[in-house]
Amino acid sequence: MTPVELHPVVKRFIEDGGALSQSLGLGRVVGQIYAFLYFSDVPRALGDLQRALRISKGGASMGVRQLEQWGAARKVWVPGDRKDYYEANDWFGRILKSVLMDTMAKKMADGTAFLDAAEAMLKPGDENAAFIRERIAHMREFQGKAAKLWKNPLLQGFLK
Amino acid sequence: MTPVELHPVVKRFIEDGGALSQSLGLGRVVGQIYAFLYFSDVPRALGDLQRALRISKGGASMGVRQLEQWGAARKVWVPGDRKDYYEANDWFGRILKSVLMDTMAKKMADGTAFLDAAEAMLKPGDENAAFIRERIAHMREFQGKAAKLWKNPLLQGFLK
DNA sequence: CATTGCGTTCAATCCGTATTGAACATAATA
DNA sequence: TATTATGTTCAATACGGATTGAACGCAATG
Known part of the structure; x- marks a missing residue:
């Protein structure tokens, strides 16, 4: 799966967000996914998460669902595309x-x-x-x- | 090392205290040690912790020190005994x-x-x-x- | 100064849980 | 209905951090 280049600052936030959520006992990927979504100005699909964070399909799926349950991410509908897109809740x-x-x-x-x-x-x-x-x-x-x-x-x- | 029998209620508190501190990412033994000390009306030495909780010498030593650093346990001096005794801080x-x-x-x-x-x-x-x-x-x-x-x-x- | 009792350290090990990825389920499209 | 594109599940695995225990340091005692 071909990677994706990220803004260096966003990359740092993803690293540190992952480390933070890890240290809080929430697992690393949820922090990484949230950071990625939080710094994205457009909604992202599961495949984007996989490519940007180099995580497995299952990991992306489970992580994003966890975030949804906490209300930290929400599904958004993108017309003409049947993928599920997500964006960060900033509250x-x-x-x-x-x-x-x-x-x-x-x-x-x-x-x-x-x-x-x-x-x-x-x-x-x-x-x-x-x-x-x-x-x-x-x-x-x-x-x-x-x-x-x-x-x-x-x-x-x-x-x- | 010969075990020690505990009051059933205290035993439950130790179990649950350990599970709680474990789930909070603090490690199980610190919760267990704290619970044991908290429900003990006399100060306890490292050997007591080992016997009561069936943990290793090193574990008892490190756990009790961690509790001391947090101010959750304090060393008390018992005249005529050169072992280190500890009691729980209940604040x-x-x-x-x-x-x-x-x-x-x-x-x-x-x-x-x-x-x-x-x-x-x-x-x-x-x-x-x-x-x-x-x-x-x-x-x-x-x-x-x-x-x-x-x-x-x-x-x-x-x-x- | 040898011995004994106690506490500490830290490399090795163990254990829980996060993560993976193949198999499966589902739905849209041809 | 077959095919393709997507999301989910869960057994297997990898990983990090908790726990052990042998070796050590230190102080008191004979």
Whole structure:
């Protein structure tokens, strides 16, 4: 598959975007694809991604779908062409929120359930569980603060 | 090395704590060690960590040091014993801040530098770079908002 | 000064997960 | 319906980073 030449600056952004998303545990290609789309003034098809980033067909397909799920890329219709074209969503706040919801909030949610389950495991008469109860109560307290912060308009405004 | 029996609830917290820190890209053992220390009412030595968590000597040593660097565990002196004992810091906000500073803030910082460098790469007369400039400006804007949010008392209070 | 107990280091290994690519599914076109 | 152009799936693989454990350094003790 014949490569594609990129503006040096865009190339750097793709490299660093890939490294960033890699370091955040999101995989390298999603960062690369997003960077490529973000710096493209026209929509791009899967084949463009393959050529520009030298990634496999499957990788392009899966990466772009992941970005779509996070609302970081959207499919656009190009008349007279039946390929799927994509462009970047530049609303960083929204994207960040999606990713956070997909990674953090989920954990938070079953964190609450987990604390309940843990406390239910403690037998009523369990003497030496007093310290454990204390610790769980302390976790609950922090969890409450975190939930409050998450709901705060300042933060939600940033992530809107 | 002979194992150690743990309270079932603590065992669950260790399992889940390990899974959580693993999923956050911090490695499994640090989460496990922290959970073990957090639910221990007495300080613990490296050997205790090895036995309780069935991890290697090196793993215990490195994990506990990482926690120390984040301020999530501290060394305590036990008179008449020359082993190093550790206990958990339960100030979650502070710990979270340390971890964030160590993982995110760093990236943010050289993100700024990177944008400067990228813009410097654009030749003054480069016509078709207009779109790239636009995009970089848009990134700067968001970066500014993020920096502002980070400095906000509400967030800093939570992370104090 | 030899020995013992403890903590640290780091090269080798292991393990999870990101990535590939061939096979398949689907839809448009001739 | 056969063919061509596209997108998807998933088992196999490659890769990076987490984990191990033997070797080492150091300090206390006899």
